[in-house]
Amino acid sequence: MSERIIRKQEIVDDPWQVLRLTSGESAETVPLPAGPVLLPLAVWLARRDEALRRYEQPGVWLDSDEGPEMLADDCRRFAVIGINFPKFTDGRGYSSARLLRERYHYAGEIRAIGDVLQDQLFLMQRCGIDAYAVRADKDIEQALAGLRAFSENYQAAADQPLPLFRRRAKHAA
Amino acid sequence: MYRYDSIDQQIIDERVAQYRDQIARHLAGDLSTDELRPLRLQNGLYIQRHGPMLRIAIPYGMLAATQLRKLAEISQRYDRGVGHFTTRQNMQLNWPQLEQTPAILGELARVEMHAVQTSGNCIRNITTDQFAGVAPDELTDPRPYCELLRQWSTFHPEFAFLPRKFKIAVNAAATDRAVIRAHDIGLELLRDEGGEIGVRIFVGGGLGRTPILGKVIREFLPRRHLLSYLEAILRVYNRYGRRDNMYKARIKILVQALGIDDFRRQVEAEWAHLKDGPTTVPDTEFARIAAHFAPPAWENLPAVDELHAARVAGDLAFANWVRRCVHPHRTPGYAAVTLSLKAPGAAPGDISDTQMLVVADLADRFSFGELRVTHEQNVVLADVRLRDLHEVWQIARRHRLATANIGLLTDIICCPGGDLCALANARSVPIADAVNEKFDDLDYLFDIGDISLNISGCMNSCGHHHVANIGILGVDKNDEEWYQITVGGQQGNAAAIGKVIGPSFHAHEVPLVIEALVTVYVEQRLPSERFIDTLQRVGIEPFKARAYAGRDRRRGARQENREVVNV
Numbered sequence: 001m002s003e004r005i006i007r008k009q010e011i012v013d014d015p016w017q018v019l020r021l022t023s024g025e026s027a028e029t030v031p032l033p034a035g036p037v038l039l040p041l042a043v044w045l046a047r048r049d050e051a052l053r054r055y056e057q058p059g060v061w062l063d064s065d066e067g068p069e070m071l072a073d074d075c076r077r078f079a080v081i082g083i084n085f086p087k088f089t090d091g092r093g094y095s096s097a098r099l100l101r102e103r104y105h106y107a108g109e110i111r112a113i114g115d116v117l118q119d120q121l122f123l124m125q126r127c128g129i130d131a132y133a134v135r136a137d138k139d140i141e142q143a144l145a146g147l148r149a150f151s152e153n154y155q156a157a158a159d160q161p162l163p164l165f166r167r168r169a170k171h172a173a
Numbered sequence: 174m175y176r177y178d179s180i181d182q183q184i185i186d187e188r189v190a191q192y193r194d195q196i197a198r199h200l201a202g203d204l205s206t207d208e209l210r211p212l213r214l215q216n217g218l219y220i221q222r223h224g225p226m227l228r229i230a231i232p233y234g235m236l237a238a239t240q241l242r243k244l245a246e247i248s249q250r251y252d253r254g255v256g257h258f259t260t261r262q263n264m265q266l267n268w269p270q271l272e273q274t275p276a277i278l279g280e281l282a283r284v285e286m287h288a289v290q291t292s293g294n295c296i297r298n299i300t301t302d303q304f305a306g307v308a309p310d311e312l313t314d315p316r317p318y319c320e321l322l323r324q325w326s327t328f329h330p331e332f333a334f335l336p337r338k339f340k341i342a343v344n345a346a347a348t349d350r351a352v353i354r355a356h357d358i359g360l361e362l363l364r365d366e367g368g369e370i371g372v373r374i375f376v377g378g379g380l381g382r383t384p385i386l387g388k389v390i391r392e393f394l395p396r397r398h399l400l401s402y403l404e405a406i407l408r409v410y411n412r413y414g415r416r417d418n419m420y421k422a423r424i425k426i427l428v429q430a431l432g433i434d435d436f437r438r439q440v441e442a443e444w445a446h447l448k449d450g451p452t453t454v455p456d457t458e459f460a461r462i463a464a465h466f467a468p469p470a471w472e473n474l475p476a477v478d479e480l481h482a483a484r485v486a487g488d489l490a491f492a493n494w495v496r497r498c499v500h501p502h503r504t505p506g507y508a509a510v511t512l513s514l515k516a517p518g519a520a521p522g523d524i525s526d527t528q529m530l531v532v533a534d535l536a537d538r539f540s541f542g543e544l545r546v547t548h549e550q551n552v553v554l555a556d557v558r559l560r561d562l563h564e565v566w567q568i569a570r571r572h573r574l575a576t577a578n579i580g581l582l583t584d585i586i587c588c589p590g591g592d593l594c595a596l597a598n599a600r601s602v603p604i605a606d607a608v609n610e611k612f613d614d615l616d617y618l619f620d621i622g623d624i625s626l627n628i629s630g631c632m633n634s635c636g637h638h639h640v641a642n643i644g645i646l647g648v649d650k651n652d653e654e655w656y657q658i659t660v661g662g663q664q665g666n667a668a669a670i671g672k673v674i675g676p677s678f679h680a681h682e683v684p685l686v687i688e689a690l691v692t693v694y695v696e697q698r699l700p701s702e703r704f705i706d707t708l709q710r711v712g713i714e715p716f717k718a719r720a721y722a723g724r725d726r727r728r729g730a731r732q733e734n735r736e737v738v739n740v
């Protein structure tokens with residue numbers, strides 16, 4: 001099984017699955033599927049050793065109320081960390097992504113999952129998200145344009161270590 | 174004022190293109206109504222009672238004459254020839270067509286204007302003192318700080334989808350004219366003993382249904398840390414502010430729930446990581462922006478202008494206007510002028526296309542081509558020579574811009590209310606009209622003196638009624654319009670939230686109640702006491718008693734009062 005996602009600036013086929021607990025399933029007992037898979041944080045926390053044995057490349061996803069501090073130093077172990085946007089108006093994931101990149105120096109892939117839409121991609125990219133599982137009912141080719149909304153930005157963020165005022169000063173010098 | 178460089182312009186142009194594409198995708202069915210909503214709100218577009226309403230940003234209230242002319246042109250071409258200035262120093266157009274909004278934004282971009290983040294759950298337009306740069310009591314010009322914040326907050330990638338809207342106001346004067354403690358963040362510019370400029374930071378203020386005044390989170394923060402510290406506050410809020418209940422989502426609720434000390438601890442812990450990082454603002458950047466706000470070419474003039482003094486002495490109507498609408502200026506021979514948008518019968522804050530053109534011409538002829546919008550919904554010409562005041566007055570008067578009522582009872586802050594706003598419980602403009610009719614004697618208004626009366630059509634409090642000496646709030650009872658009255662609110666350094674005097678009143682009673690409250694003041698005041706001083710000295714009881722006296726002879730006394738919001 002594979003799914004089309006945007007990675008960096010391209011549409012690619014991607015094998016990662018997202019494990020979501022359905023009601024009645026518990027983190028302790030849910031069967032771990034064959035990889036590659038993004039595990040819910042609760043599963044990772046409950047069964048870290050088992051997951052490390054089972055997967056060569058473990059993956060995990062954070063919900064919007066779960067911060068990267070819950071992974072802390074573990075984060076370097078992951079090839080992919082998913083950040084879930086339960087609704088596109090829930091902006092907590094932007095902070096999570098920046099913290100992963102700028103505080104925990106996580107260098108692997110950060111993938112937006114959930115309610116991922118064209119008009120948020122640019123912001124996500126700025127916060128350090130570099131893969132986007134665009135919502136299945138949307139045209140992913142069209143969504144790609146969202147990454148190019150602006151050619152310059154005022155703030156420093158995960159994609160640009162210097163705010164415009166430091167770069168403007170250089171222009172003038 | 175700040176002028177765009179090519180990068181600022183490019184960012185705004187790209188925004189117009191982005192928005193145009195969003196509307197096109199919406200009309201093509203690719204972007205649902207729910208998906209479009211937050212996007213259009215971040216471009217100032219509401220869908221209201223009669224259709225769309227567009228809120229155009231006027232960053233910290235500064236406008237160039239050319240920009241106001243463009244607003245006049247837009248209001249003619251795309252609207253009904255009238256704009257409405259808001260308490261957040263923006264302009265609202267009430268009758269644009271959805272399909273035309275991209276064209277409107279395109280027109281605005283040609284004069285360095287936009288509607289970015291005038292609504293939505295993001296950092297909104299930054300507001301400040303309308304006398305910035307000319308006020309005698311000012312420590313430093315707050316506008317460079319506002320512009321710094323404007324750029325930092327524009328399309329901030331992390332804070333575009335906050336739990337709720339976020340409002341920042343800046344004050345740099347001895348008298349706070351920006352109501353900073355009624356904002357999510359209030360910034361007060363200060364100087365420490367070493368002469369360094371920094372900010373005192375208030376957090377967690379807000380009006381709405383739970384009015385709260387901001388609390389100090391930092392007594393003094395050197396200005397270079399301003400952005401990194403705000404980023405820390407916003408990050409804590411973005412992550413931990415409530416998202417389950419829209420009415421509890423403002424930062425004030427988070428600050429209240431944690432307590433200011435715990436909130437501060439979290440912010441400081443976050444800031445420890447950000448402090449001294451690249452977002453630290455170098456002096457060169459403050460200087461670059463401040464250069465845009467360099468004083469205009471004021472002439473060397475005597476502090477007293479004989480001709481002006483003679484005109485004041487010889488013409489009572491002019492003298493009255495000077496008394497209320499002309500304000501001190503830090504430069505000898507100059508004054509700041511408030512053009513009142515509160516003429517009797519006019520909707521407070523409304524300005525017609527013709528008036529816009531007149532004001533633009535006045536600005537060009539008499540005030541270096543610039544003007545400001547006040548949060549009290551008036552317009553200011555900041556740099557008028559004393560000797561020109563008479564001519565300004567004569568022109569303004571012909572266009573109903575010279576009502577001598579600034580700071581008086583009829584200088585009402587008033588939201589659009591039920592006539593236009595879909596959220597309203599009651600209309601507010603007719604109440605302003607009725608107050609105007611009741612108090613149509615200028616001598617009496619002068620005698621009553623300084624007082625504030627503000628009206629909101631619902632508890633969202635767009636009309637700032639909580640911080641008025643007399644506040645009027647529309648409440649809905651079985652489809653009838655009722656009004657709750659508060660007294661004792663204040664803006665400024667002694668900011669306070671008003672107290673509800675009791676059960677609400679029917680629309681027709683409101684002017685009588687205002688009259689009763691004013692009468693108590695007139696009877697009980699000591700020499701030189703303002704309404705608020707008397708109220709504070711004698712207490713709320715005599716006012717309350719008079720407001721309800723004989724009420725059973727009027728229509729519909731009401732006991733129950735479900736809608737009391739500020740308990």
Ligand code: HEM
Pocket residue numbers: 219221226258259260261265337338340355356357378379380381382423587588589593594595596633634635636637
């Ligand atoms: C007609 C369209 C308008 C709509 C739909 C609207 C909507 C709202 C809403 C929903 C709130 C409450 C937000 C909250 O408590 O979290 C609010 C508050 C506010 N609005 Fe408006 N508004 C409108 C017009 C205006 C106007 C004309 C002004 C200025 C006169 C204004 C200035 C404000 C202010 C100052 C607040 C209070 C801020 C606070 O709670 O701290 N709005 N508005």
Ligand code: SF4
Pocket residue numbers: 588589590591594595596597598629630631632633634635636
């Ligand atoms: S106070 Fe209420 S009625 Fe008035 S503009 Fe705001 S939302 Fe509308």
